[in-house]
Amino acid sequence: METVQKKPGARLSQYAEVVTGWIFLAPALALLMVFTLWPIANLFYLSFTQGSFTRGGVHWVGLRNYWRLLLSPDFWQVVGNTVYFTIGTVLPSLVIPLGLALLLNRTFLLRGLFRTAYFIPSITSLVAVGLGFRWLFQTDGWVNAVLVGFGVNPIPWLGSTVWAMPVLILLSAWKQLGFNMVVFLAGLQTIPASLYEAAMMDGAGVWQRFWHITLPGLRPTLIFATVTTTIFTLRSFEQVYVITGGGPLNATNLLVYYIYDQAFAQFDFGYAAAAATGLLIVAFLLVYVQLKTSNEEP
Incomplete structure (x- = not known):
């Protein structure tokens, strides 16, 4: 059975489509990262700390909270x-x-x-x-x-x-x-x-x-x-x-x-x-x- 090989032009076209898709998704992904994922990660980190946003800052306390x-x-x-x-x-x-x-x-x-x-x-x-x-x-x-x-x-x-x-x-x-x-x-x-x-x-x-x-x-x-x-x-x-x-x-x-x-x-x-x-x-x-x-x- 012969193996069907894709032409270089077809592979390049598929690669261009993938890159184009990521380019269009990039603004939405950036907003998701900045306004959703990063705040959630920061919230999770703060739950293991104690202190306030002052000169003293916060320090790690583990599961104490x-x-x-x-x-x-x-x-x-x-x-x-x-x-x-x-x-x-x-x-x-x-x-x-x-x-x-x-x-x-x-x-x-x-x-x-x-x-x-x-x-x-x-x-x-x-x-x-x-x-x-x-x-x-x-x-x-x-x-x-x-x-x-x-x-x-x-x-x-x-x-x-x-x-x-x-x-x-x-x-x-x-x-x-x-x-x-x-x-x-x-x-x-x-x-x-x-x-x-x-x-x-x-x-x-x-x-x-x-x-x-x-x-x-x-x-x-x-x-x-x-x-x-x-x-x-x-x-x-x-x-x-x-x-x-x-x-x-x-x-x-x-x-x-x-x-x-x-x-x-x-x-x-x-x-x-x-x-x-x-x-x-x-x-x-x-x-x-x-x-x-x-x-x-x-």
């Missing part, structure tokens, strides 16, 4: 707060937008207006919305004014260790509502209408069509929405900074705010970097789960 995290009651309280906040935000941020998407996927008068109205929270400044929520839920705010009108005693929403976190959850779920609704609407458009028509001809009811056609068809969309909403919730900072400042009694202190406080209020950069590294690992795991489950057959 991670050991401090494991032994810190405040850190574990913050982790518990973050888990409570994440679960409380993610569930309504998926269920309510899915219901709205199912309603707005139909044709009716003013459908476009309703879609726009529900999407507005997603493009609203979180700081501005946070200030509005703080004004609404303060002791003499409108929410308590309505409660008093119905004969209910005023609730110290932002000063209560019980009610302060639900206010943050309400704000975060409302903020994520529009984005997830659009994502679910896009997913619903990919499900063939013929499946619903065939199911109706076979006598399938609304719930059966939803359970056996809509949910399986939305599986990749649900995974994407769950992961993105969870990451959005885990990195929440503005709500805490604007509304509660982590109080009362550390009851609303979330992980990102805790990292900020340790780094820029306590100037303990190594300890803050260790906590941030843990958060980064959780985010990477979530993205891995999304990629892994999205590639699996239903």
